[in-house]
Amino acid sequence: MIKKCFFILIVLCFSFNSFSQERGIKKLLDRIRYSDYNYGGDKPMFRQNADLNDFNFGYYFGAYQMNYKLNYNQLSGKSSPGSIPAYDVKEVLFEPQTGFGVGFITELRLANFIDLRFEPGYLYGRTNIDFNSIQVNSALEDKDVILQLKQSMLYLPLLVKLSSARFDNFRPFVVAGISKSVRLGAKNDEARRNVIDLKSNINQFEVGLGIDLYLPYFKFTPAIRAIYGRENELLIDNDPNHWSQTVVDINSKRGLKNRGVFFVLTFE
Numbered sequence: 001m002i003k004k005c006f007f008i009l010i011v012l013c014f015s016f017n018s019f020s021q022e023r024g025i026k027k028l029l030d031r032i033r034y035s036d037y038n039y040g041g042d043k044p045m046f047r048q049n050a051d052l053n054d055f056n057f058g059y060y061f062g063a064y065q066m067n068y069k070l071n072y073n074q075l076s077g078k079s080s081p082g083s084i085p086a087y088d089v090k091e092v093l094f095e096p097q098t099g100f101g102v103g104f105i106t107e108l109r110l111a112n113f114i115d116l117r118f119e120p121g122y123l124y125g126r127t128n129i130d131f132n133s134i135q136v137n138s139a140l141e142d143k144d145v146i147l148q149l150k151q152s153m154l155y156l157p158l159l160v161k162l163s164s165a166r167f168d169n170f171r172p173f174v175v176a177g178i179s180k181s182v183r184l185g186a187k188n189d190e191a192r193r194n195v196i197d198l199k200s201n202i203n204q205f206e207v208g209l210g211i212d213l214y215l216p217y218f219k220f221t222p223a224i225r226a227i228y229g230r231e232n233e234l235l236i237d238n239d240p241n242h243w244s245q246t247v248v249d250i251n252s253k254r255g256l257k258n259r260g261v262f263f264v265l266t267f268e
Contacts, residue, residue, distance in 0.1 A: 046169050046214040050268070056107040056115075058219075058268030065096040065261045066125035066151065069229075071254040072247060092131055092247070097148075099125035103155060105266060115161040123155045123181065125260070129196070136195055136243050147195060154182040157206060171212040175225065179204045194242070197235040202258060204229055210264075219268040227260035 050056070070092055103121020110116055131145045159177035181202040210223025232255030236244045248255050 043168055046216050047219060050214065050219055051109070051163075051166075051171075054109050056105070056109070056268050058105040058107075058266055059103065060105060060119065060121070060264050060266040061100065061102045062262060062264035064099045064101045064123050064125055064263075066099065066127055067096040067259045067261075068094045068127065069257050069259055070094070070247075071249040071256075073249045092129065092134065092243075095128040095130070097126040097128060099123065101155060101262060101264065105268065107161075107268075113163045113165075115163070117157075117159045117161055117175070117177075119155075119157050119159065121155045123153045123262075124151070125153075126150050131243065134243055134247060135241060145195060149196065152184045153202075154184060156180045156182070159206060163212070166214075169214040171214075172209070173212065174207075174209045175223070176207045177205075179206050179227065194237065194239070196244075197237070198256075199233045199235060202229060202233055203231060204258070204260075208262075221266040221268070223264050223266070225262045225264065227258070227262060229257035229259065232256055233258060 072091075101121055101123040103119050106118045108116045127149045129147050129149055136145045157177060157179035159175045159179075161173055161175045163171055163173040165171075181204065183198070183200050183202075205228045206225050208223055208225030210221055213220045213222075234244055234248060234256035236242075236248075239245070
């Protein structure tokens with residue numbers, strides 16, 4: 001009787017041990033099956049399903065520089081190379097200073113390698129402007145004017161992202177699209193002094209490139225974008241001696257256009 005009970009106890013212990021091992025193996029297999037990691041390769045593949053969602057969200061911040069391209073009128077001798085200008089006009093010098101930008105990301109997956117991105121944010125930029133002995137207006141005649149143009153803008157880009165195939169834990173891409181910048185707040189001191197006045201809304205083209213880096217808990221993306229103004233944003237002053245009339249080409253699509261560079265870091 002004692003031997004029989006001892007035998008039954010041994011059988012139950014082995015059965016329980018086998019059942020526990022089977023459950024442990026099953027849990028491990030399920031974990032490997034449904035995990036974002038690929039244990040079959042030499043390197044772990046992080047967040048394999050991150051790009052399969054219909055919507056992705058994140059945020060970004062980065063460094064921003066705003067510059068300007070000025071188109072001169074014919075009298076300045078800038079638009080007719082090789083000819084003798086009617087009078088000597090020095091160039092207006094623009095020196096961009098580093099600002100910053102922050103915002104949110106909403107991404108819609110259109111296809112395997114195509115995404116539509118809306119990235120509303122805030123930009124702050126500064127640009128030093130040296131009129132280089134040019135007469136600015138009637139009130140500031142014969143005065144050298146140097147100013148710092150500070151701008152706070154609501155930034156509304158709509159971009160198409162074209163990605164390549166994924167290589168291990170990185171994926172290069174290019175982006176292109178349009179954006180609108182809306183200047184915030186009242187007119188700056190330069191506008192009040194009748195030196196320079198700019199439009200409130202700016203329409204722009206954008207193009208850039210970057211690389212998605214897949215990390216264990218999120219996707220990190222460094223990228224750089226170039227921003228090109230589509231139209232003249234300088235408001236022409238009524239003063240006939242104002243530099244916007246004497247120096248600038250006042251055609252509707254020329255004049256003063258912004259040029260920006262945005263180095264951005266995103267987290268998704």
